[in-house]
Amino acid sequence: MTPSTQLILNHLKREGSITGVEAMAIYKTRQLPGRIFELRSKGWDVASNFDRDVTGQRYVRYHLVSEPFNCL
Numbered sequence: 001m002t003p004s005t006q007l008i009l010n011h012l013k014r015e016g017s018i019t020g021v022e023a024m025a026i027y028k029t030r031q032l033p034g035r036i037f038e039l040r041s042k043g044w045d046v047a048s049n050f051d052r053d054v055t056g057q058r059y060v061r062y063h064l065v066s067e068p069f070n071c072l
Contacts, residue, residue, distance in 0.1 A: 001038065001042065002035075002038065004027065004029050004035055005028070005035045005038045005039060007027050008023060008027070008029065008032065008035045008036070008039070009039060009044070009064075011023075011026070011027070012039075012045065012062070012063075012064035013047070013064060016063060016064060017061050017062060017063045017064070018032070018033045018061070018062055019032075019059055019060065019061050020033075020034065020059065020060065021059070021063070021067040023035075032062070033060075036048075036062050040070060042050075043067075043068025044064070044066075044067065044068055045064075045065035045067075045068075046062050046063065046064055047062070047063045047065050048060050048061075048062055049061045049062075049063065
């Protein structure tokens with residue numbers, strides 16, 4: 001897992017959700033969808049909720065749903 005993906009995962013565990021603007025402002029991560037893709041490929045369940053801000057601009061808020069299930 002890349003260091004920026006680990007930062008995003010830690011944020012999701014701590015805060016529960018993140019947007020692209022938050023990721024850029026806090027972690028200087030410009031590729032949040034790529035980081036979310038990496039988490040999903042590792043088995044993390046991350047939901048995407050689409051919304052609009054007060055100006056009508058669309059954005060996505062990602063929520064951590066569950067941790068990966070590890071089979072023995």
